[in-house]
Amino acid sequence: MSETLEVEPEEELDTDEKGPYILQCEVENPIKEMKNRKATGDADVPGDVLKLLGEGGLKILTKLISTIYETGEWPKDFTEVTMIVLKKKTQATKCNDHCTVSLIAHTAQIIAKIFRRKIEGKIEDVLGEDQFGFRRGKGTSDATGMMRIIAKRTLEIDEELCIYFVDWQQAFDRVKWTKLMHILKRTGIDWHERILISKLYMDQRVKVRLV
Numbered sequence: 001m002s003e004t005l006e007v008e009p010e011e012e013l014d015t016d017e018k019g020p021y022i023l024q025c026e027v028e029n030p031i032k033e034m035k036n037r038k039a040t041g042d043a044d045v046p047g048d049v050l051k052l053l054g055e056g057g058l059k060i061l062t063k064l065i066s067t068i069y070e071t072g073e074w075p076k077d078f079t080e081v082t083m084i085v086l087k088k089k090t091q092a093t094k095c096n097d098h099c100t101v102s103l104i105a106h107t108a109q110i111i112a113k114i115f116r117r118k119i120e121g122k123i124e125d126v127l128g129e130d131q132f133g134f135r136r137g138k139g140t141s142d143a144t145g146m147m148r149i150i151a152k153r154t155l156e157i158d159e160e161l162c163i164y165f166v167d168w169q170q171a172f173d174r175v176k177w178t179k180l181m182h183i184l185k186r187t188g189i190d191w192h193e194r195i196l197i198s199k200l201y202m203d204q205r206v207k208v209r210l211v
Contacts, residue, residue, distance in 0.1 A: 007181060007195045020190075022066040022114065024058055030113040034106065047106045065111055072195035078108040079203045085210050115193050122188050177201060 034047040053061060068074060082103040092098055120136075127135070132143035147163075154161040184194050 007185075007191065007198050022062060022069050024062045026114050026117075027062045027065055027110060028058055030110045033113075034109075050106060050110075061107070061110075065107075065114070068111065069192050069196070072192060072199065074196065074199055074203060078105055078111070079200065080205050080207065082207045082209055085208060115196070119189055119193060126187055 031047075031050050031053070034051065036048050036051075050061075068078075084101045084103065085098050086101060088097050088099055124135070132138045133140045151161055181194060181198055184197070
């Protein structure tokens, strides 16, 4: 990646701009929501084990995540992702004939959920009512249902209906990450989240496992 996702130095910020501390309940909730018997990442720590943490274990895990949050530094294990390549069909010879599954450390997934919930509240205020996908109560299935209703009513009154399709996969591949960081700052996303997001993109390493 040739771009540098720069975030302003910490010493230039007021305390309020850095973001609040991580609470134990913020760590506990994602653990409760984790599904059992999920594949582990390179850390080889099953999610089932995290669910067995007592009060003392939760405090230690909260302290670990708080340290990551406050320092803006990811542990090396959290930035390493193993991708397993699976064949979609028996005679797979092209890239399109395969799909990938990412194995990420469960603790890293917990941190990601905490960040997502912190960011969601601020992002919701700037998203339009017609924005669907990755939002609570506004999934892509809701948009599809609305589209079917609009199409049906349009046909009933014999009017033309124009539908515009965008290849969002191609759009995602062309995201200007430096501009994204500026947008996150302008939206009011705290410094701690922005610095960790930038370092996750810059420092992430992927290992591919063929099966």
